Amino acid sequence: MTRPTSPSAATQRSPAIDHLSHATASDDPLALVHTSLALLDAGLDLLAALEDDAQLTHMSLLIPGGSVGKHFRHVAETFDALLAAVDPEYHGPGYHGHGEDPGYHGHAQACKDTTPVVDYDILLPRSREAVARDLDACRAAMGKVRAGLRGMLGNAAGLAREVEVLAVTPSQQCMRSTLARELWFCALHAIHHYTMIRTICVHELGIALPVEFGTAPATLLLRPRGWKPPVEVWKAKL
Numbered sequence: 001m002t003r004p005t006s007p008s009a010a011t012q013r014s015p016a017i018d019h020l021s022h023a024t025a026s027d028d029p030l031a032l033v034h035t036s037l038a039l040l041d042a043g044l045d046l047l048a049a050l051e052d053d054a055q056l057t058h059m060s061l062l063i064p065g066g067s068v069g070k071h072f073r074h075v076a077e078t079f080d081a082l083l084a085a086v087d088p089e090y091h092g093p094g095y096h097g098h099g100e101d102p103g104y105h106g107h108a109q110a111c112k113d114t115t116p117v118v119d120y121d122i123l124l125p126r127s128r129e130a131v132a133r134d135l136d137a138c139r140a141a142m143g144k145v146r147a148g149l150r151g152m153l154g155n156a157a158g159l160a161r162e163v164e165v166l167a168v169t170p171s172q173q174c175m176r177s178t179l180a181r182e183l184w185f186c187a188l189h190a191i192h193h194y195t196m197i198r199t200i201c202v203h204e205l206g207i208a209l210p211v212e213f214g215t216a217p218a219t220l221l222l223r224p225r226g227w228k229p230p231v232e233v234w235k236a237k238l
Contacts, residue, residue: 029156032180033149035217036079036187040146042213043072043194047139049207057133060200068200069132071193076131076141078120079186083148085116085163086179090148117174118182119166152183159183191216 050056056069084090130137152158159180167173195214201207211229212220 029159029180030153032159032183032187033152036149036183036190037146039187039190039194040142040149042210043075043142043190044139044146046197046201046207046209046213047072047135047142050135053133053135055205055207056135056138058200058205060196060204062199062203063196066196066200067132068197068205069138071197071200072138072142073128073131075190075193076138076145077124077128078189079145079148080141081120081122082118082179082182082186083145085118086161087148087151116161116163117166118163118177121166121168188216 050068056072057067060066080090131141132138159178161179163177163179163182165175165177165182167175191214198209198214201209
């Protein structure tokens with residue numbers, strides 16, 4: 001199996017966190033977009049390397065109830081919720097992301113102004129299930145997110161746009177945030193799920209992955225120079 005390539009943009013050292021100097025430089029705001037794109041590319045590289053739907057749907061014993069496909073679906077849906085909130089045309093005409101729930105509209109009106117509302121708990125149509133089961137559908141879902149993120153590259157100022165985040169705690173809560181802050185949340189959320197994907201791929205499916213896959217950018221940057229990963233990779237005896 002082809003070894004998926006490493007996402008270079010996610011591993012570049014930022015001068016703003018170089019502890020060996022008193023750097024005052026700050027990253028371009030679009031670094032958030034580039035990091036997210038690098039994460040999407042890493043996921044798409046892995047999906048391109050998978051050979052069949054069985055690898056996508058393998059039910060993990062190390063992470064009960066999880067599969068590579070389910071984790072990718074959740075990554076895509078979280079980015080989808082953000083991108084759809086700021087771009088009404090993201091899903092195309094005729095799309096309804098609230099399933100058949102008649103109470104959804106009242107739920108979504110918890111934030112009553114013209115600021116975009118991001119609802120990560122939105123009910124989705126049953127067609128989403130294919131993303132976790134079918135390689136082509138999963139690749140398409142991740143590719144759609146990538147295209148949506150690329151649309152942000154020409155508007156650095158837009159990342160400062162205010163949004164409202166709707167949360168169910170289980171009472172309804174509405175919190176002020178920004179597009180940049182929520183994009184960073186989506187990126188960290190993706191890394192969290194990539195870590196679980198890594199566990200399934202490496203220790204159950206025997207698929208080698210780059211050391212960066214499923215590792216937070218801060219962890220990569222703060223590792224000592226010359227750090228090397230463990231030589232031995234074990235496969236779980238299940």
